[in-house]
Amino acid sequence: MKLDRKAIGKRIKELRKQQNLTQEQLAELADISTHYVYEIEAGLKTMSCPILAAVACSLHTSADYLLFGSASYDLEADSPSRHDQLEHLVSMLSAPQRNQVAHIISVIVPYLKE
Known part of the structure; x- marks a missing residue:
């Protein structure tokens, strides 16, 4: 190749x-x-x-x-955990974009716990 x-x-x-x-x-x-x-x-x-x-x-x-x-991972083949996959995706963002993602997650998480 x-x-x-x-x-x-x-x-x-x-x-x-x-x-x-x-x-x-x-x-x-x-x-x-x-x-x-x-x-x-x-x-x-x-x-x-x-x-x-x-x-x-x-x-x-x-x-x-x-x-x-x-741009995406096959989770079983390339990364040992979803945390690694999330970290990779977020690492490609700018600091302001990472802040937006953190805010979105902080809003969504309480609803996921129900």
Whole structure:
């Protein structure tokens, strides 16, 4: 299977922007150079497994999402609990969006307990 470097770079750039991070900030978080972030986002360079893991962790997402763009998980195959699935979905949101989700959940939970 051949990976689409441009699509991977696009997903990284989209997540970075959603989280209001600059290329410099992502580079610092992932312990790579700013120019390397630019090259990855432009689809010019591939990443080693350790760098892929560092970028995914820095963006609070999975390497699977970065590589394949899978926005949802098959719960049995990819994540050990619903908490992990929820955490992954929420990690792709901006801070204001996460606050909205938290508010919605806080309103819904009392009704679920009945």
